[in-house]
Amino acid sequence: MVTYSYRCRQCGDVDVRAPMGSAEPRRACxxxxxxxxxxxxxxxxxxxxxxxxxxxxxxxxxxxxxxxxSGLPPRQGGPRVSRDPRHARLPRP
Ligand SMILES: [Zn+2]
Incomplete structure (x- = not known):
């Protein structure tokens, strides 16, 4: 169903729900x-x-x-830091 808009002299703009493709140039308000x-x-x-x-x-x-x-977006949450103590013992470059 599609909403078609019609203009009536008495009522002004009125909407009519009808199957697609069934709109006629004139119809009863x-x-x-x-x-x-x-x-x-x-x-x-x-x-x-x-x-x-x-x-x-x-x-x-x-x-x-x-x-x-005008610039880069703010970093979310800062640098990533691991809280796992085993990562602190890993060799550093
Ligand atoms: Zn009317």
């Missing part, structure tokens, strides 16, 4: 029964999925305000 003409809108991708919504927002924002990297 589901609220008042008057003729409503189809409105072409952008596909509604990711409206309900927060992860997709955030990714899209980040992508759009990076087009105008790209995040500029």
């Amino acid at each position: 589901p609220r008042c029964g008057e003729w409503a003409v189809r409105r072409f809108t952008a596909p509604r991708v990711g409206r309900g999925d927060v992860a997709v919504w955030r990714a899209r927002e980040r992508t759009e924002r990076s087009a105008e305000q790209p995040e500029v990297v």
Whole structure:
């Protein structure tokens, strides 16, 4: 099922759920029964999925305000040190 958008003179914009490919240029308004003409809108991708919504927002924002990297990222946790006493007895270079 796909959501198609129609514009009714009485009710304004109304959405109609119908099988894909079954949209007609005019149909009876589901609220008042008057003729409503189809409105072409952008596909509604990711409206309900927060992860997709955030990714899209980040992508759009990076087009105008790209995040500029001026250095290396901070090291996580510093140098790795073993706490095993056997490692202290190993030969050093
Ligand atoms: Zn209507």
